[in-house]
Amino acid sequence: MELIVRRAAGSVALLAAAVWLGGLVALGAIAAPVVFSVAPWPASADAMTIVFRRFDVLAMACAAIVVATEAARAAARVPFARVDGARTAVGVLAAAAAVVEGAIVSPRIAALHAAGAIRGVGAGGAEMARLHDAAEACGKTEVLLLAAFVVLNAVTLSRVGRDARVDARSPEK
16 A cells, blocks of 8 residues: 555656646746747736736646645655655745745736836836746746656655565565
8 A cells, every 4th residue: 555655646746746847947938038028018918927827826736736745645654764855845845935926926926017017117116026036036946846856756756666676575475
């Protein structure tokens, strides 16, 4: 049973992290720069506000799945090695960054944009610039943490496979 929980939790966690990480990279490195350079203002900001708000929901859902997989591993009393502690910590930190971005930073940017603020122009624009920097920092932090989370999951799953092979050869079974 322990082996099934480890493999299932790891697989689900990796899928959620892949969707979340891929979305961050696609939006931050491809979509946003293109839309903001090609589409005129305010249409570019209108479009990307909608896209980022929708992605925030997806990212927070993936974050919840990542945290839930770690909780499932703990509830199943799966043996906990150092790599498991690191993986859990990295996953929870990434989830926290997604929630801060999705529940605090992005809604404030959207509200400022809806009120007519232009980044860098006036008091509202200065706040928008500060929040935009915070959103970028959250996104970059999530990318780094999720990359580490994927690697730590791969290490965990390889360890699970190795343990399963050792258990299969054990004379006690």
